[in-house]
């Protein structure tokens with residue numbers, strides 16, 4: 198058995214909206230091995246972000262179990278969940294979520310604070326600059342994020358996520374706001390960061406070309422996951 202970075206079984210999630218109920222997840226099982234990449238595709242509203250939010254401990258399922266890095270989460274309180282999330286999980290969202298009042302370098306340094314490693318320390322500054330350099334953005338370190346293009350801002354968001362040294366990266370349409378060429382470039386950086394660090398990645402995307410780069414591709418529909426493409430070299 199490969200070591201699992203993330204393991205979820207029997208996840209259910211229903212939203213209650215006034216009179217209505219919407220059963221978005223109806224028994225989802227998902228495993229992500231250490232170092233593995235997985236893509237998740239599905240129509241708008243099918244529950245991709247809902248699932249990512251549960252796996253990233255940003256929200257709780259109605260039923261089911263989630264283990265992150267071997268730690269069971271259902272009995273953890275908020276502070277325990279926050280610590281585990283900060284230590285194990287990185288996020289990259291479609292809209293970058295950079296802080297406009299801080300410089301590029303400071304935004305990246307704040308990624309270490311999320312992981313419990315303090316914020317504006319000299320060691321974090323050095324690591325932030327190292328990641329900005331790897332991502333080709335060291336010359337922009339002192340600028341405010343709004344001066345950067347979308348692709349550049351997303352690379353800053355990747356650097357920020359990397360500063361917490363996550364074991365799992367959860368990406369919700371990381372190229373959704375970018376043109377095709379820039380999207381490919383950002384995806385290249387994400388995969389390179391995974392390779393270099395051994396990080397696992399779960400990638401939500403509408404783009405099949407991007408999904409196809411993952412080890413496994415899953416679809417989500419009617420609250421359930423189905424395997425669309427197994428890893429290369431297997432015949433099941």
Ligand SMILES: Nc1ncnc2c1ncn2[C@@H]1O[C@H](COP(=O)(O)OP(=O)(O)OP(=O)(O)O)[C@@H](O)[C@H]1O
Nearest residue numbers: 212213214219221240241242243244245246247248
């Ligand atoms: N907090 C909430 N309260 C009520 N309904 C919600 C809530 N969050 C999501 N939903 C509903 O749950 C369904 C799944 O939403 P979700 O955001 O997970 O879809 P998605 O697959 O990420 O879609 P997209 O591709 O458009 O991002 C949608 O119908 C959405 O309206």
Ligand SMILES: [Mg+2]
Nearest residue numbers: 245246247369
């Ligand atoms: Mg979504």
